[in-house]
Amino acid sequence: MNESPAVDPATPAPDTERGQEPSxxxxxxxxxxxxxxxxxxxxxxxxxxxxxxxxxxxxxxxxxxxxxxxxxxxxxxxxxxxxxxxxxxxxxxxxxxxxxxxxxxxxxxxxxxxxxxxxxxxxxxxxxxxxxxxxxxxxxxxxxxxxxxxxxxxxxxxxxxxxxxxxxxxxxxxxxxxxxxxxxxxxxxxxxxxxxxxxxxxxxxxxxxxxxxxxxxxxxxxxxxxxxxxxxxxxxxxxxxxxxxxxxxxxxxxxxxxxxxxxxxxxxxxxxxxxxxxxxxxxxxxxxxKFSLFNRYQVITEDAVEHGMLSAHYESMRSAHDQLLPYPMIPADTISGSQLRVFIPHRPQRDNTLARQRCTQLSGGRNEAEGAPAAAAAVACLAQLWTAQLDGKPVDLGSFVPMERRDLDMRGVVGYLPMSGLAPGRHDLHLVWNADGPKRGGARRREYFIPFWYAPDP
Known part of the structure; x- marks a missing residue:
């Protein structure tokens, strides 16, 4: 008959770790x-x-x-x-x-x-x-x-x-x-x-x-x-x-x-x-x-550049810093071709609310048309939200077409303005969103000034 070996009190059992003091x-x-x-x-x-x-x-x-x-x-x-x-x-x-x-x-x-x-x-x-x-x-x-x-x-x-x-x-x-x-x-x-x-x-x-x-x-x-x-x-x-x-x-x-x-x-x-x-x-x-959260620009102020030139308006000058500025834009500050491409972004957060009020032809501000009528309805609606002038002369936004810009990750409408009748030199494109809007708030009147220089090819 095998007897269990005596356990030495000084020898810890295999599971002693479990019996250790908490401290x-x-x-x-x-x-x-x-x-x-x-x-x-x-x-x-x-x-x-x-x-x-x-x-x-x-x-x-x-x-x-x-x-x-x-x-x-x-x-x-x-x-x-x-x-x-x-x-x-x-x-x-x-x-x-x-x-x-x-x-x-x-x-x-x-x-x-x-x-x-x-x-x-x-x-x-x-x-x-x-x-x-x-x-x-x-x-x-x-x-x-x-x-x-x-x-x-x-x-x-x-x-x-x-x-x-x-x-x-x-x-x-x-x-x-x-x-x-x-x-x-x-x-x-x-x-x-x-x-x-x-x-x-x-x-x-x-x-x-x-x-x-x-x-x-x-x-x-x-x-x-x-x-x-x-x-x-x-x-x-x-x-x-x-x-x-x-x-x-x-x-x-x-x-x-x-x-x-x-x-x-x-x-x-x-x-x-x-x-x-x-x-x-x-x-x-x-x-x-903002251009800078902390600045001391006392001469060239924010109002000054808004009525001057902003890089967000020129596709060739836009950078990652302009990512949250979906402004109307043209290709560059200098135009040499016979047509000027103008892209007006559609921003749902801002445009949809106004479209429900202005675009009565769309049920609840939703464009439920299909095919070509969908494009015409989209342009007609945005044309009621925007006005545009080139050198003080009205621009017909009804001739614009819807466009999806994967390079800008935006959708909007685009139009091509003829340059043939313009003299070389500076010209000003002026766009207004919600022209009858209030002075403050998210639905306030917003103006965009885009100067450019026309330099036709010889």
Whole structure:
């Protein structure tokens, strides 16, 4: 009969690892955490700075073709995506900086375990030396503070990204449902916006409901009244919120940091980072539309160049910086041929609303014709939105034809103006969109001045 061998109490069992004290296991895991933080930060920090450019190009190409809720979905996805990339990149670079400082302190600790030798600093006077020594926490304290700050930066960054990602998912779902509701009401934008407002209000109510119920329960308990029903309702609300994966992911980090730091300042900083992240996309768009966000042009002002020459009006001069400027355009500033090609882009976000009002021949502003009548209807509608003059003489836009420009990623109408009767030299093309429109707002009157020089071939 074989007897089981005696187990030496000093010899750990094969599964001792499972029975280790939690502090030992987390201590070993903590040693690996620093390496993982450095690896993730180094891998993502600088690569993420290039992503917003690709997101902007994709959004700029797509946004020119949409309007209404479709535009809102694209805008929200773009702004959140850009914010996530910039916040994550900047925070990870800061984390790398702090973690690098921490590594330097650890190295100094290994070579100079006693830290600063105050007796070998003769250049410091006794008063300065005493003051600095009283404020110095030593290498151990500096290492601990740097380690703590790096971990907080990393964790807070993940919280912000998770919050932004969750916001994006919720927004896309809500806007998608709003578009479906609008379609059920015949494509009504008003119905879609009302639905969106109601859903957002409901989400806000659910978010603050636990706080309100806690206060109600506290008041009832102070008065000696029963609160069993209110507590069951609160547990139900909290249980429903716990079913959301995002909240369960964020709450552990958030509550850990919020309970160990100054709660109010932490939440202010956290919400401020989220708000700034959502504004970065708008800042990037403004930087693309404006010639320069920060300038001191006091002589050649924006009004001056709008009545002079803008590169966006000349196809040969357009660049990526003009991507969000779908202006009427001609081939170049110098024309030598017998015909001048004029292309007027169609921008759905701006034109569709006005077409529903002006183009009464189109049912609801929709061109449902087929074949050649579709082309004629499109030109007739845009001709009601635009007026054009060449050297003060009206240009008949009814002779234009629809055109799709894959090189510009635009659609519009194009016409060819004869140059035979023009004298060599400067000429001015003047186009106006919504001539009777107001001075402000999205439907305001817009004027475009395109000077060019006619130099016929000899």
């Amino acid at each position: 030992t296991r987390f201590g070993r895991l903590r040693e690996r955490t620093d390496e993982l933080e450095l690896f993730i930060s180094g891998l993502l920090a600088f690569a993420l700075l290039a992503v917003p450019g690709y997101l902007f190009d994709a959004w700029a190409r797509s946004s020119l073709h949409t309007e209404g809720m479709y535009f809102q979905v694209l805008w929200f996805a773009f702004s959140i995506g850009v914010g996530m990339c910039y916040v994550l990149a900047v925070a990870l670079i800061a984390h790398l900086t702090v973690r690098g400082y921490w590594i330097g302190l650890v190295g100094l600790k290994s070579h100079f375990p006693k830290g600063i030798d105050w007796n070998h600093l003769p250049q410091l006077g006794p008063v300065t030396r005493a003051f600095m020594r009283s404020r110095d926490g030593g290498l151990d304290g500096s290492i601990q503070r740097a380690d703590r700050l790096a971990t907080m930066l990393f964790s807070t960054t993940l919280m912000c990204v998770q919050t932004l990602a969750g916001t994006l998912v919720v927004a896309i779902i809500v806007l998608g449902l709003a578009m479906a509701v609008g379609a059920l009401f015949g494509g009504s934008e008003a119905a879609a916006m009302i639905f969106t407002g109601v859903v957002l209000l409901a989400l806000l109510t659910v978010g603050v409901l636990p706080l309100l119920m806690e206060r109600s329960i506290a008041r009832r308990q102070a008065r000696g009244r029963p609160t069993a029903f209110q507590q069951r309702v609160l547990h139900g609300v909290l249980g429903g919120l716990q079913r959301l994966p995002l909240l369960r992911l964020v709450q552990t980090m958030q509550m850990t940091m919020q309970s160990n730091l100054r709660s109010r300042f932490f939440m202010v900083g956290y919400l401020f980072a989220i708000i700034v992240a959502m504004m970065l996309g708008a800042l990037q768009v403004a930087g693309s539309v």
